[in-house]
Amino acid sequence: MNYIVNPNGVIPAPHPVESIILDDGVPRPEPVETAKPARRKVRTAPRTSRLNPVQLARRVEVGEQRRAKSRSKLMQAAYRLFAVHGAEAPTIDDVIAEAKVARGTFYNHFKSRDELFRAVGNDVSFAINSVISGAIDEMEDPIERIILAFRLFIRFAVSDAARGWILLRTMPLAGPLNAGAKEFIAAEFEAAFGTGRLREMPMAVAIDMGLGMQIMTIHRVLVEKVGNDHIDLAAGEMAVALGLDPAEARTLASIPIEEDDARAAAAQAYSFPVEKG
Incomplete structure (x- = not known):
């Protein structure tokens, strides 16, 4: 048994102690801490869903539909804002307000404003290039195909101001925007250089010249507000810069385009409907 010495005598200690001596020479007890009993962890069984596989699949499908709808609302809002403001690119707050969604919804789909613009531009570019590829498929001369594609792309782009401003905003960031367009352009330029009528240069330089002139x-x-004559002149000079004979370049760039067909194709060059409000 342990004892405590104090001025009144020696008494038993109520629990194990260690004595300490202060400056007055009188020992003082120091309680020894005892370990606390460990708490038992209560394990609960994981909650299981009461939905059957069909119901679970339906829930996933509904979630994907809602996500696609909110993404489409954001893209349509950006398109409408470009139609109104033109060169003044909308802010994220503008897009959120126009789409009538929460800020968190925006960031569920896009990391930044430029990512949204690229998505819209990619959509528009894909639609335009799909129309163009159908228009030039039957042409045998790859240089003639490039010149006509150049002219049609610009006409379709500017036939709707919103479409034109979106492409202006996104093409410098991502070039032709989608993988299909990049492959299409590279294949056309490779075939054009294979004719021997263009001067030798790196493929990337030739593509940059063409895209830069388009932008x-x-x-x-x-x-x-210049007209189609300016577009055709630019197409011819682009071909001359690539090394084509000037007379041939200007002849190919002045081949008539059926305006009715061009307008009809341009009207189809929307890849998603633009709803009002």
Whole structure:
């Protein structure tokens, strides 16, 4: 048994202690901490769903439909805002307000404003390129195909101002925007160089020249309201810059385009409906 010494005598300690001596020479007890009993962890069985496989599949399907709908609302809102503001690209707050969704919904789909713009631009570009590929499929001369594709792309782009401004915003960020368009352009330029009528240069340089001329021509048409003659002139000079004989370039760039067909194709060059409000 342990004992405690104090001025009144020696008494038993109520529990194990260690004595300490202070400056007055009188020992003082120091309680020894005892270990606390460990708490038992109560394990609960994982909650299982009461839905059968068909119900679970339906829930997933509904969730995907809602996600697709909210993404479409954001893209349509961006499109409408470009139609109203043109070169003044909308902010994320503008898009959220126009789409009538929460900020969290925006970030569930897009990491940034530019990512949203690229998605809309990719959608528009894919639709336009689909129309163009059908228009040039039967042409045998790859250089003639490139020149006509250049002219049609710009005409379709500027036939709707919102479409033109979206492409102006996104093409400098991502070039032709989608993988299909990149493959299409690369194949056409490779075939064109194979004719021996263009001067030798790296493929990337040739593509950059063509896309750069497209971007600047779209901008000039939207801002200065120049007509199709300017588009055709730009197409011819682009071909000359690639090394084509000037006379041949200007002849190919002036081949008439059926305006009725062009307008009909342009009207189809929307990949999603733009709802009002």
